[in-house]
Amino acid sequence: MLSYLLLSGVTTGALYALVALGIVVVNKATGVINFAHGELFMFSGFIAWSLHVQMGVAYPLALPLAVAAGFALGALTDRIAFRPLIKADVISLVLATVGIAFVLRGVARIVWGGKGDYLSFPPITSPEPIMIGQIMVIPQQLAVLGGAILVMLLFAAFFRLTRAGKMMQATADNSKAATLVGIQTARIYTLSFGTGAAIAAAAAVLMAPLTLLYPDMGFAFFIKGFAAAVLGGLTSLPGAVLGGLSIGIIEALAGGYIHSSFIEVSAFIVIMFVLVVRPTGLLGFSRLRRV
Amino acid sequence: MLDIRHLKVAYGITEVLRDVSFQVPAGSIVALLGGNGSGKTTMLNTLTGLVRPVSGSITFEGAECAGLPPHGFVRRGICQVPQGREVWPSMSVNDNLELGAATRRDWAGIRSDLDEVYAMFPKLTVHRRRQAGSLSGGEQQMVAIGRALMARPRCLLMDEPSAGLAPAIVGDMVDTILALNRRGLTILLVEQNIGVAAAVAEYAHILQGGEIAFSGPAAGLIDNPAVLRSYLGR
Secondary structure, three states: OHHHHHHHHHHHHHHHHHHHHHHHHHHHHHOOOOOOHHHHHHHHHHHHHHHHHHOOOOHHHHHHHHHHHHHHHHHHHHHHHHHHHOOOOHHHHHHHHHHHHHHHHHHHHHHHOOOOOOEEOOOOOOOOOEEEOOEEEOHHHHHHHHHHHHHHHHHHHHHHHOHHHHHHHHHHHOHHHHHHOOOOHHHHHHHHHHHHHHHHHHHHHHHOOOOEEOOOHHHHHHHHHHHHHHHHOOOOHHHHHHHHHHHHHHHHHHHHHHOOOHHHHHHHHHHHHHHHHOOOOOOOOOOOOOO | OEEEEEEEEEEOOEEEEEEEEEEEOOOOEEEEEOOOOOOHHHHHHHHOOOOOOOEEEEEEOOEEOOOOOHHHHHHHOEEEEOOOOOOOOOOEHHHHHHHOOOOOOOHHHHHHHHHHHHHHOHHHHHOOOOEHHHOOHHHHHHHHHHHHHOOOOOEEEEEOOOOOOOHHHHHHHHHHHHHHHHOOOEEEEEEOOHHHHHHHOOEEEEEEOOEEEEEEEHHHHOOOHHHHHHHHOO
16 A cells, blocks of 8 residues: 555656746746746647647657647747746736736637546556556556656756756856856746746646546646645755655655545645745755845 | 947936946056946946947947847957856856857867866866855856856956955956956956056046046056045045
C-alpha cells in the first residue's frame, strides 16, 4: 500500500513539478505570476489530443508538436498581456493573465467542449499493471515519470548551458545589467513566457494518457503547481521540483490514509502552512528588490 | 570621437539636462564631475540608451546615436561599467564575462577576448567558477569591467568606479583605468572623487543643475578652490 501510494504520489508530483517549474521560470524573469499557466497547460493538452486522436499523429511526434504550440501560446501571452503593460503595476499584469486564462478556457470549451464532458486520451503503454517485486506498477506511470525527468533534464541543460538560458538567468538576476550589456530583455520575457508554457505543455501531454481532459482542468493543476512553487520558494527551480514532488506525495498519502477528499484540499493546506511558517519556501530566500 | 551637442533630457516636465555639450576625443580620458542631482546619472543613462533625449545629438565616430535602444549603443561600441558593479550575483564569474559579449556572434573572437580579460585580471581566473556575488568589492569591479570589455567597446563609460571600494583598492582602480586607456580605449569617467578624476583624466567637465558649469584641464581642478567650493560643495 505505502509503496504504491508513494509511486503514484511521485508520478503526479513530477507533473506538478513541471507545472511549478513553468510558473517559477516566468516569475523569476518577470516578477509576475502567470495566472493563465493552468489554461496554457490545458490548451496544450487538447492540442495534443487533436493531433493524436483526431489527426492520427503518433504520440512521440504529437508531444514535441504540442510543446511547440505551448511555447507559441506562452509567447503570445507575453505579447498580449505582459509587453504592452510592462510599465503598469503588478496587479494590472496579473489581471491581464487572468483575462488570458478566461479567453483560453472559453476557446477550449467551444472547440473541444461539445464532445462529451471528458475526453480520454488513449494509453501509450499497456494499461495492465505489472508487478516489480512486491510493488504493483502501472507502466503508464513509469512512462510519465521518465518523461517528466527527461523534460527537467532538458530544461536544466537549456537554462545552464545555452546562451539563451544564461541570458534568462542574467535578466532574472539583474535586468538593468542585462540591458547594459545589450541583452534585449523584452525578448527574454517572451522567451521566459514561452519556455514556461512549453514545460506546462510537456506536462499536459505526459499526463493526458493517465487521466481525462476537460476544459476546466487548468485551474486545478495551476493551484497544485502554484502550491508547489510557493513551497519551493517561488524563484527557485530546484525548489519547484522539490515542492511538486512533496505535494504529490502528501496528496497521495493523505488520500490513502485519511480520506480521498483530502487529495484536493492538501495543496491548499500546504500553501497556507508555508505562508504562515516559512513564507520564503523551502529553497527560497528573502529578496530585496532593488528599484 | 564622442560628440554631445545641445543635449536636452527631461522626465515629464522636469528638465534634468538642458543644453549640454561636450566632446570626448578619441584615445582620451575625460572626467564628468558633479554632486548629487547634478544630472550625471541621467547623462550616462542617455549615453547608454536607457533614456531618450528630448533634443540634441549624440554622435559617435560620426554616426548619430541619440534615440538608439541600449543594445544599439553596445553594438556601436559604447559600453557602460555601471555604478555599484551590478554583476549577476548568482551566476559564475565566467558566465558574467561571457554574457558581456551578448551582442556578438564571432565565437572565436569572444574566446580570445575572454582569455585577454583573464590575462588582465589574473585573480578572476582563480575564481572563474565561483558565484560573482561571493567576490569582494574590488573583484566584482574587475568582473564588471571585464564584462564591459567583452562587448569589445571603443568607448567605455565608467560610473563612479571608485565608489564603495576600500581606499587601498582605489589606487589599483586608477592603474586599471590608465591601463585600459593605454590599450586604446577612450574613457568617459563619471566621478564624485576628484582625486581619482585628477589622477587619470586629461580634461574635466563639471555638471551642475543640468548644465556644464566648468570645463578645464583635470589637473588644475584640485588646486582651484573656487571651483571645488562653488560646484562640488566642498
